[in-house]
Structures are given as C-alpha cells and as structure tokens.
Amino acid sequence: MNTDLEELLRGGMGRFTAEVTAPGGLAAAAVRQHRRRVAMRATAVGGGIAAATAVALLLTGVTGGNVRATSPEQARDVVYVTRRVENALSGQNLVAVERTSTRGNSMTTWTYGNYYNWVQYNPTTDYSWVADGKRQWSFPEADAGKPATATGTAMVDGQLYGAYVTYNNDRYSLSPMGKSDLPTSACSTGARLEMGGNPVPGVSWSQFINATLRCGTASVTGHVRINGEQTTQITGKPVTVRLSPGYAKAVREKWATVRWSMYVNPKTYLPVRMYGSTQTYGGKAGNQISRGTTDVSWLQPTPANIAKALVTIPPGFQLYTGSPASQ
Amino acid sequence: MADERTVTELESFLADRADALMRTAVLLAGSRDAGQDLLQTALERIVPRWPRLDGDPEAYLRRVLYNLAADGFRRRGRLQRKLLLLRPLTEPSADPTAEVDLRDALVRLMLQLPARQRAVLVLRFWEQLSEAESAAVLGWPEGTVKSATARGLQRLRELAAGWQPAADHREPELAQARLRGQLA
Numbered sequence: 001m002n003t004d005l006e007e008l009l010r011g012g013m014g015r016f017t018a019e020v021t022a023p024g025g026l027a028a029a030a031v032r033q034h035r036r037r038v039a040m041r042a043t044a045v046g047g048g049i050a051a052a053t054a055v056a057l058l059l060t061g062v063t064g065g066n067v068r069a070t071s072p073e074q075a076r077d078v079v080y081v082t083r084r085v086e087n088a089l090s091g092q093n094l095v096a097v098e099r100t101s102t103r104g105n106s107m108t109t110w111t112y113g114n115y116y117n118w119v120q121y122n123p124t125t126d127y128s129w130v131a132d133g134k135r136q137w138s139f140p141e142a143d144a145g146k147p148a149t150a151t152g153t154a155m156v157d158g159q160l161y162g163a164y165v166t167y168n169n170d171r172y173s174l175s176p177m178g179k180s181d182l183p184t185s186a187c188s189t190g191a192r193l194e195m196g197g198n199p200v201p202g203v204s205w206s207q208f209i210n211a212t213l214r215c216g217t218a219s220v221t222g223h224v225r226i227n228g229e230q231t232t233q234i235t236g237k238p239v240t241v242r243l244s245p246g247y248a249k250a251v252r253e254k255w256a257t258v259r260w261s262m263y264v265n266p267k268t269y270l271p272v273r274m275y276g277s278t279q280t281y282g283g284k285a286g287n288q289i290s291r292g293t294t295d296v297s298w299l300q301p302t303p304a305n306i307a308k309a310l311v312t313i314p315p316g317f318q319l320y321t322g323s324p325a326s327q
Numbered sequence: 328m329a330d331e332r333t334v335t336e337l338e339s340f341l342a343d344r345a346d347a348l349m350r351t352a353v354l355l356a357g358s359r360d361a362g363q364d365l366l367q368t369a370l371e372r373i374v375p376r377w378p379r380l381d382g383d384p385e386a387y388l389r390r391v392l393y394n395l396a397a398d399g400f401r402r403r404g405r406l407q408r409k410l411l412l413l414r415p416l417t418e419p420s421a422d423p424t425a426e427v428d429l430r431d432a433l434v435r436l437m438l439q440l441p442a443r444q445r446a447v448l449v450l451r452f453w454e455q456l457s458e459a460e461s462a463a464v465l466g467w468p469e470g471t472v473k474s475a476t477a478r479g480l481q482r483l484r485e486l487a488a489g490w491q492p493a494a495d496h497r498e499p500e501l502a503q504a505r506l507r508g509q510l511a
Contacts, residue, residue: 005433005480005483005484006451006452006480008429008430008433009430009433009434009437009448009452010453010455011430012429012430012431012432012433012437013354013434013437013449013452013453015430015431015434016353016354016434017350017353017354020346020349020350020353020359020362021346021349022341022345022346022348022349022363022366023363026337026341026345026366026367026370027334027337027338027340027341027370028334028338029367030337030367030370030371030373030374031333031334031337031374033367033371034371034375
C-alpha cells in the first residue's frame with residue numbers, strides 16, 4: 001500500500017513538472033543579484049547605522065523641550081534661530097530634493113508631505129573592496145550610475161502604498177501604508193544616529209532644527225558661505241553607541257560615533273547642505289569612517305514636482321509578492 | 328573579472344542541469360514562479376562560494392535548494408497553500424482514469440504539507456534518495472528524515488482518504504467544499 005502511494009506520488013510529481021523548463025539567464029541574474037546585495041551591504045556599512053536599520057524618521061509634531069545652552073551667547077542664538085525656524089514653517093509646503101553622495105554611491109530623495117521617492121544609484125565607477133579575505137567587485141560599467149532601487153510611496157489606483165522597485169530584475173512590491181514605528185523625538189538617540197547616514201525621507205527639517213536646538217543636542221556654531229550665500233551652521237552633538245550584537249558581528253565593529261552638521265538658509269531656515277558621518281571602531285574591521293554630503297533644494301509644489309515625490313513603477317515590471325529581502 | 332568567470336562557469340553548468348533543478352524547485356516551492364525564485368535564491372547563495380567550490384557543484388546547489396525549501400522559503404501562508412487545491416496542476420488530462428486524477432491530487436495534497444515534510448518527500452520519492460542520502464543533503468539526523476517521511480506519508484494518506492475521483496468537472500467545486508470544511 002505504501003509502495004502504491006509512493007509510486008502514485010512520484011507519478012504525480014512527474015506530471016506536475018512535465019512541462020517545466022528553466023528560463024535562460026539564471027546564472028547572470030544570480031550574479032547580478034549577489035553583486036547588488038554586496039553593494040547594498042557596503043552602502044549600509046558606508047552609510048552608517050541609518051542605512052543598516054533602513055528606517056525613516058518622521059518628525060512631524062515634534063514639540064520642543066526647554067532651551068539648554070551653555071552660554072548666554074549661545075542661548076541668544078538658539079532663541080533667535082528657533083523663532084526664525086518657527087516663522088519658516090511655511091516651507092513645509094515645498095518639495096524637497098535631496099541629493100546625497102557618499103564614497104562611490106549616490107542617492108536622490110524627493111519629498112512632499114507624506115510622499116517620498118528615494119532612489120539609490122549604482123556606483124558611477126567600478127570599484128572593488130576586500131571582504132572576508134576576498135576581493136569583491138561592484139557593478140559592471142554598463143550599470144554604472146543607473147538607478148538600483150527606488151523606495152518610497154506610490155499611487156496605485158488612487159491609493160497610496162509603500163513601494164519598492166528593484167531595477168536589476170524588473171520587479172516591484174507594494175505594501176500598505178502603516179504607522180511609523182520610528183523615533184518621534186528629534187532629541188532621541190535613534191534620531192541622532194539617523195543623521196550619520198543619508199538624510200531620512202519625510203523629516204520636517206524646520207521642526208528637527210527647532211527641537212534639537214531646544215533640547216541641546218545641536219547648537220548654532222557659526223556662519224558659512226555656501227554657493228556664494230551666507231548660511232547658518234548648526235552642529236549636532238556627537239553621539240556614541242555600542243552596536244547591537246548582530247550588527248556588530250556583521251560589520252566586525254563594536255562602537256559607532258555619529259556626527260552631523262547642517263547649513264541653513266538664513267531667510268527660510270531650511271537646510272541647503274548637510275554633512276553626516278558615522279565612525280565605527282573597536283572591532284576587527286578597524287577604524288572606518290563614512291561620510292555623506294547632501295545638497296538640498298526646495299521647489300514649488302507644482303504637479304510635476306509633486307509627481308517626482310512618488311515612486312513610478314516602470315512599465316513591464318512584475319509585481320513581486322515574496323519578502324522584500326528576497327526581491 | 329571574477330564575476331564574469333563565475334557567470335560563464337555557472338552558465339555552462341546550468342546548460343545541462345537547469346531543467347532538472349528547476350523541476351525540483353517547482354516541486355519544493357509549489358508553483359513555477361515560486362520555484363524559479365527558489366532556484367534563483369539558491370544560485371545567488373552559491374555565487375560567492377563558486378570559485379572555491381570543491382567537488383560536485385550540483386550536490387552543493389541541491390543542498391542549498393532543499394535547505395532553503397525546508398526552512399520555509401517565502402513562508403507561503405497557509406491559506407495560500409490551500410488555494411493551490413483549487414488550481415488545476417496541469418492542462419486537463421487526456422487520461423480519464425481515476426488513477427491519474429489521484430496522482431495529481433496527491434501532488435496537490437503534498438503541497439499542503441509543511442515545508443520540511445515536503446522537502447523530505449521530494450528527496451525520497453522524486454530524487455529517489457535513501458534515508459541516509461536524504462539526511463546528508465538536509466544535514467539532519469537520519470532519524471529525523473525517517474520520522475518526517477513517515478509523518479508526511481501518513482498526512483497524505485489522511486488527506487487522500489477524503490479524495491474522490493472526479494467523475495465530471497465538479498472537482499474544483501468539491502475541492503472548494505473540502506477547503507471550506509478545513510478552514511471552518
């Protein structure tokens with residue numbers, strides 16, 4: 001009886017797979033996907049904890065704490081700046097375009113309200129690095145500078161979804177818009193760590209500046225000319241954390257220190273440039289520092305600009321329903 | 328470049344073996360699309376190890392494939408697995424005998440089993456490996472393979488007990504009714 005069942009099952013398997021053939025290009029696709037993951041891991045390490053945790057910081061509704069400043073001059077600066085920032089809140093209706101470059105990688109984020117479109121590009125030049133004693137290569141020249149992934153929000157049938165597009169395999173996935181589980185306080189350690197990576201989409205910068213100055217995790221540190229324009233420099237207090245065991249193992253480090261500064265337009269008090277760095281150390285990987293520079297433009301909310309703050313699903317891309325990790 | 332050499336070598340290997348591997352992946356994952364994803368993921372896993380692979384690459388790839396599947400690759404939802412019951416697995420058969428229907432039904436039922444049991448049944452009855460060989464592929468003790476096989480077959484017997492050959496085209500409706508009964 002057992003044998004009968006086993007034979008029938010085997011026969012059924014044969015019928016089930018009778019017409020199955022493997023598609024072409026499996027090897028190239030596997031190598032491409034592997035390369036993409038290695039590069040993303042490198043970006044995550046290079047982009048600091050923010051990229052590794054891949055979270056978005058939504059600071060809408062942050063309320064400022066008491067003003068804490070170390071000197072009367074600084075206190076005056078803080079009061080002056082926070083008032084100006086409050087007056088600049090109308091800037092929230094603008095479309096923000098953030099262009100970030102880190103060593104060998106670049107990304108662009110368009111943000112408008114709760115829309116955002118964060119595009120990571122393949123490196124513009126082929127480069128290599130050593131991991132696990134083996135030299136790993138980035139993308140081939142043909143893919144250089146092209147979009148690698150887009151993460152953000154997409155409008156599908158009139159409804160807003162979370163969207164993730166992977167260009168190397170022509171796939172996209174959608175997820176319902178959920179409630180953020182991200183730090184709600186700009187003064188929290190989590191929020192400060194975010195500043196060591198690429199800027200997080202959806203941040204209300206004026207509220208961020210206001211809150212961090214009030215709680216003392218940032219201070220006004222000077223005035224600098226950028227692109228011929230006078231700007232006010234705001235610098236965050238460095239924050240150091242011990243890495244979680246899993247992440248520490250992955251990057252072979254123990255500690256991370258994040259530093260950031262930004263330069264704001266003195267008229268609008270919106271940032272025009274931001275610097276973030278994450279230094280990891282204390283492990284076998286040695287002292288590693290990644291730095292990112294982000295230039296920010298603020299555009300009028302025209303339909304064309306708002307549209308760019310939404311992820312576009314390219315025609316012909318396949319909807320992927322598996323886990324994003326394996327997309 | 329190292330990657331190009333890997334692609335060339337992998338392509339050469341797959342030229343002979345891709346279809347067989349794909350069939351195994353489809354059986355493990357339950358559908359053509361899921362099988363392709365599973366095989367792709369397994370291939371991706373071996374890419375970094377490919378230049379250092381000693382011995383039979385197919386054995387290594389199969390081990391990755393089966394272990395991914397046994398670990399619940401894509402963690403298909405229970406309901407989604409059940410929905411496979413409603414779908415014809417092949418084009419309507421020219422063979423009207425009940426035995427052929429039962430073969431198809433058994434595979435549909437097998438796809439309902441937990442991933443570990445399914446992996447063992449595919450190894451034992453599709454690949455026709457012994458318990459010891461199956462244990463080596465999965466990296467499990469032989470006793471675990473033996474008990475998973477027995478549980479899988481027992482479950483198939485139980486599921487098959489309610490199966491009636493479709494005398495007409497009502498099978499989807501019958502499956503639907505059975506599905507409702509199981510979900511209730």
